[in-house]
């Protein structure tokens with residue numbers, strides 16, 4: 001942490017001196033000042049029982065908080081580090097406000113965070129009438145596939161599609177990853193926007209980027225097929241379960257790919273390949289069942305175990321589209 005209390009007043013670690021007793025603004029526990037030539041000055045708890053300031057602080061986190069605050073200040077925001085909100089027992093990394101607008105709690109998330117905590121904290125800010133924004137650190141950088149850990153921070157807007165916001169402390173800049181889309185057995189696709197400037201970032205986020213979901217190219221379809229066959233060969237995990245189901249129905253899984261593998265990228269909501277969900281339904285319910293209304297509800301419920309949990313996204317419209325697409329593909333077969 002960068003801010004401590006002494007005699008009821010706040011003090012920044014850079015201004016603090018060794019040998020003085022500083023207290024945690026949250027739990028009032030005793031703090032130690034850590035200062036060194038190669039270290040960012042900060043405080044740490046003497047006993048690590050604190051619930052409010054409990055996260056381990058990496059250099060990335062300490063540096064990021066300061067840089068993010070500085071970037072907002074440059075854009076005319078008034079801001080504070082680690083402002084302890086007593087009524088919430090929460091402490092956003094940075095709290096900023098532009099003139100008379102609502103204050104925004106900025107969380108620079110570098111450590112792992114579970115879904116419950118993420119939801120609780122966001123809910124807290126919301127109830128306190130604050131806007132909030134989760135800015136992600138290194139560990140959340142997108143790889144070939146999404147994980148629940150990263151996906152839970154995802155947001156959606158008409159203009160940007162699905163997006164995540166990062167701060168890169170080495171380059172001192174924001175990184176917006178937007179238009180995120182996925183296809184079965186292929187790496188994710190997305191766009192980047194980099195900037196050091198908060199006003200520029202805001203402007204970019206307000207523009208309509210007309211996000212399209214791409215058709216797979218020939219090359220991608222070839223790669224998808226190759227990866228699918230590799231799965232057939234290695235036969236493990238979820239894939240194996242579907243393979244066994246197919247085997248028992250006397251169907252070769254390969255023969256289902258023509259109908260069940262989508263030829264287009266889509267919303268990045270599937271935790272597992274959509275193919276698994278589709279194949280399971282076809283094999284289990286034998287195509288026709290899901291066409292009627294009642295069965296739709298059953299299918300709707302079943303889909304959830306194939307999707308990520310995204311506290312900031314209203315998924316209903318997307319799920320309905322996914323089901324409609326599936327039904328359309330099945331109609332083609334009939």
Ligand SMILES: [Zn+2]
Nearest residue numbers: 024026027050
């Ligand atoms: Zn504390």
